[in-house]
Amino acid sequence: MLKKSKKIRVIPLGGLNEIGKNLTVFEYGNDVVILDCGMAFPDDDMLGVDIVIPDITYLHKVANKIRGIVLTHGHEDHIGAIPYVLKEFNVPVYGTRLTLGILKNKLKEHGLLRSAKLNTLEAGESVRLGEFQAEFIHTNHSIADAVAIALHTPAGVLLHTGDFKIDPTPIDGDMIDLARIGELGKKGILALFSDSTNADRPGYTMSESxxxxxxxxxxxxxxxxxxxxxxxxxxxxxxxxxxxxxxxxxxxxxxxxxxxxxxxxxxxxxxxxxxxxxxxxxxxxxxxxxxxxxxxxxxxxxxxxxxxxxxxxxxxxxxxxxxxxxxxxxxxxxxxxxxxxxxxxxxxxxxxxxxxxxxxxxNVHVSGHACQQEMKIIISLARPKYFIPVHGEYRHLCKHRELALQTGMDPKNIFIMDIGKVLELSQDSAKIVGTVPSGKVLVDGLGVGDVGNIVLRDRKHLAEDGIIIVVLTIDRASCSCAAGPDIISRGFVYVRESEDLMDAVKDVACGVVEQCTRGNTIDWSTLKTRIKNEVGGFLFSKTKRRPMILPIIMEV
Amino acid sequence: MLKKSKKIRVIPLGGLNEIGKNLTVFEYGNDVVILDCGMAFPDDDMLGVDIVIPDITYLHKVANKIRGIVLTHGHEDHIGAIPYVLKEFNVPVYGTRLTLGILKNKLKEHGLLRSAKLNTLEAGESVRLGEFQAEFIHTNHSIADAVAIALHTPAGVLLHTGDFKIDPTPIDGDMIDLARIGELGKKGILALFSDSTNADRPGYTMSESxxxxxxxxxxxxxxxxxxxxxxxxxxxxxxxxxxxxxxxxxxxxxxxxxxxxxxxxxxxxxxxxxxxxxxxxxxxxxxxxxxxxxxxxxxxxxxxxxxxxxxxxxxxxxxxxxxxxxxxxxxxxxxxxxxxxxxxxxxxxxxxxxxxxxxxxxNVHVSGHACQQEMKIIISLARPKYFIPVHGEYRHLCKHRELALQTGMDPKNIFIMDIGKVLELSQDSAKIVGTVPSGKVLVDGLGVGDVGNIVLRDRKHLAEDGIIIVVLTIDRASCSCAAGPDIISRGFVYVRESEDLMDAVKDVACGVVEQCTRGNTIDWSTLKTRIKNEVGGFLFSKTKRRPMILPIIMEV
Known part of the structure; x- marks a missing residue:
């Protein structure tokens, strides 16, 4: 009885209200299982960023409870963040043969192949992870060896579809294991987490064949x-x-x-x-x-x-x-x-x-994701008590919710979640009970998370109108300008064709320096600010552009 | 007989192999007519650029021959460059009422409303422009008052559709004037220039209604x-x-x-x-x-x-x-x-x-452009000797060519043109006879054309990884470093969290300065280069990023 009273906590750290970086945390008592661990591609405004991974601050809180990472398939948005997570927590990873085969290439690049604890499971097999039993169920997708994962817990069964479609004539000969999903559905699925990518497309996705x-x-x-x-x-x-x-x-x-x-x-x-x-x-x-x-x-x-x-x-x-x-x-x-x-x-x-x-x-391409009819088949087959649409932008999740309603689900048992939200589930209840840190961590070269809003704002500013550097040397003794001001620009105008403009900028800067160094004292507090404002204002009046103005003052 | 021997030259300066900045130059003897004068939106890699206009270098060559600009309709990609052209050549502009109504707003913003010579024409009317007679022919498009333009010359009639669709039930009640196009076709059209936007879409575009x-x-x-x-x-x-x-x-x-x-x-x-x-x-x-x-x-x-x-x-x-x-x-x-x-x-x-x-x-939207069936109707109705697909990327022009072939046109009478190419036309022949300067002029704020490849390359570099400035002051007398080197960064890393890295950069720069200022002489030639290379190399080894390295050396 005590066991049954424990609740399951589900915490998506990626993949909701976005396409990419899928990562969901499942907790039951002292055990934590991570389902998928993907990356996303940077948005257009994330200048210079290579990839985006989920914020895993929360995992540090439950570090000693993590029993492993289970993987649904080998696409980047499901495995791409694994090297970054393994560097912090070298927990066991479970996946099908092809998924791990692809992952190995990636781990090799990061020098993690030797240390990683990789465990192969076939569809149909299960692994015990603390009080979780993770069962791999064959699905169809645009990559081979994809699986849905059923997490069996004393408090009930959770089914996560991963990315899927229903392909009755797949290339490998095996249709998604609808029979097993139906069997689980008959026994009772507490919650279904299902792929929403194509929720706005009616009908069926064509077969790969x-x-x-x-x-x-x-x-x-x-x-x-x-x-x-x-x-x-x-x-x-x-x-x-x-x-x-x-x-x-x-x-x-x-x-x-x-x-x-x-x-x-x-x-x-x-x-x-x-x-x-x-x-x-x-x-x-x-x-x-x-x-x-x-x-x-x-x-x-x-x-x-x-x-x-x-x-x-x-x-x-x-x-x-x-x-x-x-x-x-x-x-x-x-x-x-x-x-x-x-x-x-x-x-x-x-x-x-x-x-x-x-x-x-x-018809040279078909999608790897289910359309509306297939989504409804899965919901009707799984007959879950609770339904959480996943893997999609908000508009996809909303549409998927509509489809679930069409199958007769109770609207109060459907949860449109967001990353960082904590959903607490038991046989009798489901509710959002809190939030944990979540978000995007930007990877630029070897830097993980060192490019934040300030750096991106500067990059955007530099990208739009370039930079003007006003550099001068002040003689400490005489409180006068010993060298400069010199004007250097990058990404603003082609200097050779704008010498007059640059000369005029120099004049403006000289004027400010003169005023601020009158009477052998220097008004340090205002010198930089005034150079910035007056040079910036002058350039805007002449060009309607706002380059970054960077005054650099040295003392000798 | 002498007159007939004159040839027509057609020179597109925009709108081919691209979407936007439509501008075509027609020349006959001593007369030049410009058809449309539009802008384009910048590509993603044109950082900070507001709009793109056609390179009009060539117009300077024929400046005294320009009899006017005729406009097909009031969309930005057909009228957006007019202020920039009128500032250089204040030639008369001819358009329908709504086209000029929209243009007036634009000219007002540029302070050109008073000086501009605007002339209203209704569909069905014509205007003489030197030896050209420009006839406005009503069309349907996603803006009211759109026209095709027939240019009558002693050497033959050229028909330019502008942007069009065939809408038998338009909101203003008037279908595109197919009768007039058919009439001109019967009399003989030398060359047809037709909108290729939807050349890859089969069938018909739905009616606006x-x-x-x-x-x-x-x-x-x-x-x-x-x-x-x-x-x-x-x-x-x-x-x-x-x-x-x-x-x-x-x-x-x-x-x-x-x-x-x-x-x-x-x-x-x-x-x-x-x-x-x-x-x-x-x-x-x-x-x-x-x-x-x-x-x-x-x-x-x-x-x-x-x-x-x-x-x-x-x-x-x-x-x-x-x-x-x-x-x-x-x-x-x-x-x-x-x-x-x-x-x-x-x-x-x-x-x-x-x-x-x-x-x-x-069905909350319909296109303003013709689909394949409509395109073929226009070609079959106009029965031109020569056909030039316009207004589209290369793939659209190719598709439009295929459609023309389906109507029975001779492949050697179809020309896939490019901007800057000069097509010479007469009753007996058509051939590309040369090229003129053409391309994209970037407008950034008040600057027209002052942002070129070097500036964009710098902006891209700054956008990707930011800038590291290494600044120092050298004492001319003692040939030693009087101040600095100081390291300033923008858009690279968030400095407060990377103090160690910045200190290490400073050490690298100090090392270079020491080596280059040994024995009271300064190896000026290598100082800057070595700072650039060694700081850049050091940062790449530590971060796998390549910020712009800008050494600034002042002398006192």
Whole structure:
């Protein structure tokens, strides 16, 4: 009885009201389990930032209770923050084979491969983590070996879908394990946490295998051309289908792009790929084969700077020159924010005369996430007491809530959560009982969290209008200006063409210095402020720009 | 006979291989006509740049031949560069009433209203410009009073569609003048220049009036709510339909957003709107009416920073507090690049409990541009000898070319042009005969063209990793360091939390200074370079970042 009275606490530290950095903390008594541990890409206003990871301040509070990290799949937004978390808490990590295979590449880069405690679980298996029993349940997604995770506790079962779709004809032959979800649902699921990404899309997501037919007809149509296909590196089922088409039409396959090579090697090594001998060739060997006997699989489906496809398009790829006899297939939709970059790549490829198949043309891409009908199937199958839509912006969570209501759920049992909120669950009740620190930690180079609002504000200021430095040396003895003021600018105007303006700035600065050093005393308190204000005001009146003004005064 | 032997030269200075800054130069003998004169919005990498205008270096070469600027419609990408051009060449401008009405607001801001020579033409009218006769032909677009322009010359007729769609049931009652285009086609059009924006969209664009039905049903559904509709300020037909729905349901209409107020005032003044008395109220008066008797029409349909809807969403609008009883309709699709901004606004509105209708939901928006079927109709009707797809990125121009081929055009009579290319046309021939200077001129504040590649490169560098300034004073007499080196950083790290790092940088700089000032001589040539390299190298090793290193050395 005592045990049953314990409550489960659920604390998302990422993945809600945002796309990315998924991390959810589950607590029961003295045990803490972390589900996923992802990164996010920086927003446009996070200048110079490489990646964003969740604020894990709260984990320090429960450090000695953490029994492990369980992973749903190997996408960056679910595993990308693991190196940063393991550096602070080297807890065991549990994932499927491919998930850990991809994670290993990442840990190697961070020098953590030896120390990390990685444990492989197959879908269908479970692991005990304190009072939690974590059960891996097979799902379908745009990466192989994805799982939902059921956390069994004495206070009830929690089901987290991870990212999923329902694919009745998947490439690996195994549909998401609806039977197990249904079984758990019949026994009673306390709370369901389900993927909201496509909550505003009606109907069903097409099967990954529908792409195979598309490739087949495109390969037939482009029989006399070299074919270049760009897609997400981690979508090995997509790559498998490209290889299938290549084999059918007697083409060799070469791979370009670091992440594509890495993931494919891991997938081959772990036995996830079915590639006939002598199909794969090295990118250096493509010259040895006729063009119409080649397929090149590349990264760059999002128009990423320096990705393989972008380098091909802008003629800076060392191995591949784009030609009018090339057929380029971009087998991906642009993620919001990448539309322009993809468009630029398409335009460049077309300018070289290549044929380009992209976006919604010809069904060259399907989503990895469930649409509305599938979401409702999961809710109806799981029949949870409580429902928490996860993995989406606020608008997606709201839509997912609407879908749950359509299945007959009680509105007061649905919780639209936010990161840092603490949801306390028991058989009889669910409520938000508090908040913990949460947010974005910015990673810039080796710095984790040392770029904050002040630094970003300065970068934005510098980016908009550049900097004007007013530097002078004051003679302490005579209280007069010993050198300068000199004016140095960066990112403001092209100085050679604006010498008059710079001379005028110097005059303004000289005027201020003169006034502040009258009578052999120096009005230190106002010297810097006045240089800043008067130079700034002068420049705004002349240019309607507001560069950062930085007065530097040395004493000798 | 002599006259006929003269050739027409066509030189686009903007609008090809890009969206925006449309400007095309037409030359015949001693006469030059400029068609449209627009601006573009800066790309993401043009940090701090306000707008982009075409490089008009070439116009200086033909300055004394320019007979005027003819305008197709009042959108920014067709009129936005006029103030900058008129400052250099105060040539007459010809446009329809609404186009000039909107232009006047712009000229006023630039202090050019008095000096500008504006001439109003109605669709159906013509004006003689040297040997050119410019004929205005009514079209449909997402702004009222749009025209195609036929340029009649002794060497043949050129037809430029401007931006258009074929709307058989437009709000102003007048379909695009297909009859006149057909008539010109029968007589013989030498070259057609046609809008390529939607060249990759099959079928037809829906009629603007289809939106009326959507508003009608949304207003009925939201009968107990305040309704806020965001749309493009210049789409006065859309605004008219919002007003129609408001009138039908007995609501007052208030307007928020500077450009919306400006355009609407111009449209009302010129008689383009049909608004019953006592329908429009001042935004300050909204408190006097019940919420369910109000409609607010706002700017911000693209999620623009500081636009009315964005201010409403983020609770910084002075007059409007968003509430759960609000229905917000975003009657526009996000322009590529604006998806995230719009999504953020939608999320914020939803968090306040408002209902939000947006994007492709419920048909709240239709395009102002023709789709493939309409494009083919124009080509088949105009039956031009030569065809030049305009107004689009390369991929759009290519698609438009394909459509022209489908209508039976000879591939060698279709020209995919680029800005700066000179196309020479006669009854018997068409060919690219050369290039002229062309490109992007960046406007930042009052500066036109003073922000170039070096400045942008510096801004990008500053934006990514900030700046480290190493400043010291050298005593000329003793050849020693009299003050400093001091280290100042901006946009690099938050200094208070990185004092150790900054101290270490100082040590590195001191070391360099010591080595370069040995034996009472100063190795000037290497001092700056070594500070730059050694401080830069040290920081990269410690942080994997590359801030701009700026050594400043003063002499006393």
């Amino acid at each position: 529908s792409i195979g037919k598309t490739f087949d007809s495109l390969f037939e149509r482009g029989a006399d051309k070299r074919i270049i296909v760009a897609t997400f590196a981690s979508n090995i089922h997509r790559v498998q289908q490209i290889i299938n088409a290549a084999v059918k039409y007697g083409r060799k396959v070469a791979v370009s792009g670091r992440s594509m090579v890495n993931v494919l090697n891991a997938a081959i090594e772990l036995g996830y790929m079915n590639i006939p001998k002598n199909t794969l060739i090295d990118i250096d060997e493509i010259g040895r084969y006729p063009k119409d006997k080649l397929v090149v699989v590349t990264t760059g489906s999002q128009g990423e700077e320096m990705s393989a496809l972008t380098r091909i398009a802008f003629s800076i790829h060392k191995k591949i020159n784009i030609e009018p006899t090339d057929l380029v297939i971009i087998s991906a939709n642009p993620i919001p924010g990448n539309e322009k970059a993809v468009s630029n790549v398409v335009n460049e490829l077309l300018k070289h005369g290549a044929e380009v198949i992209h976006e919604r043309q010809d | 289809s939106i009326g039905k959507t508003f009608d049903s949304l207003f009925e559904r939201g009968a107990d709510k305040r309704i806020i509709v965001a749309t493009f300020a210049s789409n006065i037909h859309r605004v008219q339909q919002i007003i129609n729905a408001a009138v039908k349901y007995g609501r007052k209409v208030a307007v928020s957003g500077r450009s919306m107020v400006n355009v609407l005032n111009a449209a009302i003044e010129l008689g383009y709107m049909n608004i019953p008395k006592n329908t429009l109220i001042d935004i300050d008066e909204i408190g006097r009416y019940p919420k369910d008797k109000l409609v607010v029409v706002t700017t911000g349909s693209q999620g623009e920073e500081m636009s009315a809807l964005t201010r409403i969403a983020f609770s910084i609008h002075k007059k409007i507090n968003i509430e759960p009883t609000d229905l917000v309709i975003i009657s526009a699709n996000p322009i590529p690049g604006n998806e995230k901004a719009v999504s953020n606004v939608v999320n914020e509105l939803l968090k306040h409990g408002a209902e939000v209708i947006h994007e492709r939901q419920d």
